[in-house]
Amino acid sequence: MTTIYxxxxxxxxxxxxxxxxxxxxxxxxxxxxxxxxxxAQVAETAAKHYAGLSGLVLLYVKAESLSAPLKWEKSRNDDLFPHLYGDLPASAVHRVENLPLGPDGRHVFPDLEP
Incomplete structure (x- = not known):
């Protein structure tokens, strides 16, 4: 199973x-x-779009549990990113972790799943 964030x-x-x-x-x-x-992408996403912001959480979603279309499309650095074309049901989120800021102002990530 593939976890997306x-x-x-x-x-x-x-x-x-x-x-x-x-x-x-x-x-x-x-x-x-x-x-x-x-x-592999989520830390850079945090640095680019959420730099210095506190009070964030990280959602863990099993890609296979989504019913709306999930497409892998080129984005930043020509990497393929998962894009969901529909709503994310709360029931598809199997884990939620706080995403605190470290002393250096960057987010401290918990263990990530592949």
């Missing part, structure tokens, strides 16, 4: 749990899909 503010994750689904951030909605990263 999404970084969210903890308050947004709390809202997702109540709603039962995540329709995406303003950035996702503008692009027409929900952005995810692989274990």
């Amino acid at each position: 999404r970084i969210l503010p903890a308050a947004d994750w709390a809202a997702v749990k109540i709603a039962g689904r995540f329709a995406g951030s303003a950035h996702d909605i503008r692009d027409g899909f929900i952005h995810f990263s692989t274990s």
